[in-house]
Amino acid sequence: xxxxxxxxxxxxxxxxxxxxxxxxxxxxxxxxxxxxxxxxxxxxxxxxxxxxxxxxxxxxxxxxxxxxxxxxxxxxxxxxxxxxxxxxxxxxxxxxxxxxxxxxxxxxxxxxxxxxxxxxxxxxxxxxxxxxxxxxxxxxxxxxxxxxxxxxxxxxxxxxxxxxxxxxxxxxxxxxxxxxxxxxxxxxxxxxxxxxxxxxxxxxxxxxxxxxxxxxxxxxxxxxxxxxxxxxxxxxxxxxxxxxxxxxxxxxxxxxxxxxxxxxxxxxxxxxxxxxxxxxxxxxxxxxxxxxxxxxxxxxxxxxxxxxxxxxxxxxxxxxxxxxxxxxxxxxxxxxxxxxxxxxxxxxxxxxxxxxxxxxxxxxxxxxxxxxxxxxxxxxxxxxxxxxxxxxxxxxxxxxxxxxxxxxxxxxxxxxxxxxxxxxxxxxxxxxxxxxxxxxxxxxxxx
Numbered sequence: 001x002x003x004x005x006x007x008x009x010x011x012x013x014x015x016x017x018x019x020x021x022x023x024x025x026x027x028x029x030x031x032x033x034x035x036x037x038x039x040x041x042x043x044x045x046x047x048x049x050x051x052x053x054x055x056x057x058x059x060x061x062x063x064x065x066x067x068x069x070x071x072x073x074x075x076x077x078x079x080x081x082x083x084x085x086x087x088x089x090x091x092x093x094x095x096x097x098x099x100x101x102x103x104x105x106x107x108x109x110x111x112x113x114x115x116x117x118x119x120x121x122x123x124x125x126x127x128x129x130x131x132x133x134x135x136x137x138x139x140x141x142x143x144x145x146x147x148x149x150x151x152x153x154x155x156x157x158x159x160x161x162x163x164x165x166x167x168x169x170x171x172x173x174x175x176x177x178x179x180x181x182x183x184x185x186x187x188x189x190x191x192x193x194x195x196x197x198x199x200x201x202x203x204x205x206x207x208x209x210x211x212x213x214x215x216x217x218x219x220x221x222x223x224x225x226x227x228x229x230x231x232x233x234x235x236x237x238x239x240x241x242x243x244x245x246x247x248x249x250x251x252x253x254x255x256x257x258x259x260x261x262x263x264x265x266x267x268x269x270x271x272x273x274x275x276x277x278x279x280x281x282x283x284x285x286x287x288x289x290x291x292x293x294x295x296x297x298x299x300x301x302x303x304x305x306x307x308x309x310x311x312x313x314x315x316x317x318x319x320x321x322x323x324x325x326x327x328x329x330x331x332x333x334x335x336x337x338x339x340x341x342x343x344x345x346x347x348x349x350x351x352x353x354x355x356x357x358x359x360x361x362x363x364x365x366x367x368x369x370x371x372x373x374x375x376x377x378x379x380x381x382x383x384x385x386x387x388x389x390x391x392x393x394x395x396x397x398x399x400x401x402x403x404x405x406x407x408x409x410x411x412x413x414x415x416x417x418x419x420x421x422x423x424x425x426x427x428x429x430x431x432x433x434x435x436x437x438x439x440x441x442x443x444x445x446x447x
Contacts, residue, residue: 003317003318004268004317004318005315005316005317005318006261006264006265006268006290006291006294006316006318007294007295007298007309007316008316009291011291011292011294011295011296012288012289012291012292013292014074014075014078014292014293014296016292017078017288017289017292018077018078018081019078019081019085023085024081024084024085024088025084025085025088026085026088026089026282027278028088028089028090028091028092029042029089029090029091029276029279030091031091031093031094031098034276035158035275035276036102036105036156036157036158036160037109037158037160037273037275037324037325038274038275038276038279039102040102040105040106040109040110040324041270041273041274041279041283041324042086042089042090042102042279043099043102043103043106043203043206044106044110044199044203044266045086045266045267045270045283045286046083046086046087046206047202047203047205047206047207048199048202048203048262048263048266049079049080049082049083049086049263050083050202050205050206050209051198051201051202051205051206051259052076052079052083052259052260052263053076053079053080053083054205055255055256055259056072056075056076056079056256057076059072059252059255059256060072060073060076062252063252065304068300068304071296071300072256074296075293075296075297078289078293079293082286082289085282086282086286089279089282095149096214096217096218097141097144097145097148097149097218097220097224098145098149098151098156100141100210100214101138101141101142101145101153101156101157102156103206103207103210104134104137104138104141104207105138105156105157105160105161106203106324107134107137107138107203107204107207108131108134108135108138108161108327108331109160109161109324109325109326109327110199110200110203110322110324111127111128111130111131111134111200112131112327112330112331113322113323113324113325113327114127114196114199114200114322115127115128115131115330116327116330117192117196117320118192118193118196119190119192119193120184120189120190120193122181122182122184122245123184123193123196123197123245125348126181126241126242126245126348127196127200128334128338129241129338129341129343129348130204130238130241130242131331131334132166132167132331132334132335132338132339133166133167133169133172133234133238134238135166135331135335136165136166136167136168136169136172136376137169137231137234138157138161138163139163139164139165139166139392140169140227140231140376140379140380141153141227141231142163142391142393143379143380143383143390143391144223144224144227144379144383146383146391147379147382147383147386147387147391148220148221148224149220153391153393154393157393159393160325160326160328161326161327161328161331162328162331162332162393162394162395163391163392163393163394164392164393164394164398164403165398165403165409165410166331166335166339166400166403167339167341167413167414168376168377168409168410168411168413168414168415169230169231169234169374169376169377170368170371170374170376170377170411170415171342171411171413171414171415172234172237172414173233173234173237173363173364173367173368174237174342174343174359174360174363175359175360175362175363176237176240176363177345177359178342178343178344178345178359178360179237179240179241179244179343180240180241180244180346181241181244181245181346182244182245182346183244183245183246183247183248184197184245184246184247185247186247186249186250189247190319191313191314191315191319192319192320194258195261195262195265195319197242197245197246198246198258198259198262199262199266199322200242201239201242201243201245201246204235204238204239204242205239205243207235207238208232208235208236208238208239211228211229211231211232211235212232214228215228215229215232223375223378223379223382226375226378227375227376227379229375230374230375230376231376241343250312251305253297253300253301253304253305253307254301254305254307254312256297256300256301257294257297257298257301257309257312257313258312258313259297260290260293260294260296260297261294261313261316263290263293263294264287264290264291264294265318265321265322266322267283267284267286267287267290268287268318268321269321269322269323270283271283271284271287272321272323273321273322273323273324328395332396332399333399335398335399335400336399336400339400339403339413339414339421340352340413340414340420340421340422341414342354342360342414344358344359344360350420350422351414351415351417351420352417352420352422354417364415371411374411377409377411380409381409384406384407384408384409388407389406389407390406390407390409392406400413400421402419402420402421
């Protein structure tokens, strides 16, 4: 595919991109027939639009120039219309928990795709680290879905994504200070790295917000409410991790330009990969709107800071487009080599390297004082007691032998050194020089 530069496109006047109520309220997708990755793209772009308006509001709250604030309000209103339009693609008859499966499938396959194309080892390590945790969340929610609704999770993910445990959710709870990574340098980071950080931060933030809001609305059981509470806390942790990768030395207007460029990149990627004709038309319309927003941001940067867009994005050509696709082989390789890792300070380390008095154990002793009261474990325990074994969709036995027992939920892996494999792989060099390259059916990748 030839390169595409959104800065070379002629934008519509922004006032021409307002929408009426009929346009803002679209025809929802059919939850029975719509491709799972179409649903994932909808969740992704809903989160992207939330991030756009959330950033704009914070910018406005830190801006003393009312003329500039009016310009922000203009763009933000259209971003709000876009967000309302995309969020209402979800049908009324799709439950909170069914929709949650889409959230977690997106987290797994989006993170995998970003990690596989990410050139910076620091960012790739962060992606792989959280990948296993979202993967385990998909397993926990899937067991709850089958137990309380009798709905087949494999059908919801289309067989594209495995459903099996990874780093147990109970082991993911870490001391807050152990959720910050070193930030990348904007002067040396590639445009792909900057895009990836912005995309994954927005996506995880949307998941965090969704769980924050729906935990109290889940009306099937207290156990389900508690599961949303627990996993929502891990999503908060993920947002802290991902947003810490961002170089915050950029100005507000530079960040505005980068946000709009990211939206253009994502809508263009959605246009090129969408299989649903109706939804593809929506992505195309949103892309036209975002071109107008990007050029507005470019003009504001020039007017208020005297900078050209090339000083922020040296080459406007889009890098490799984002394409959601199955990543079963890749995820299995990450499970096999990194499940026993945790975080200490700014580093990802094997659990066995921690000292007995390290913050991880102190936090675990408080939060997970009574294992039987930890919702992520209780869900699996209750399912096993009812059905005899847990719910899984696997193409082969779990890559970790400690996780192959389907009649007992493992609550010690990555939490108790004596029950955790010591092998670990963390990339510590630049791409092309890594000693941690692995072979998969899709080719070699760095872990």
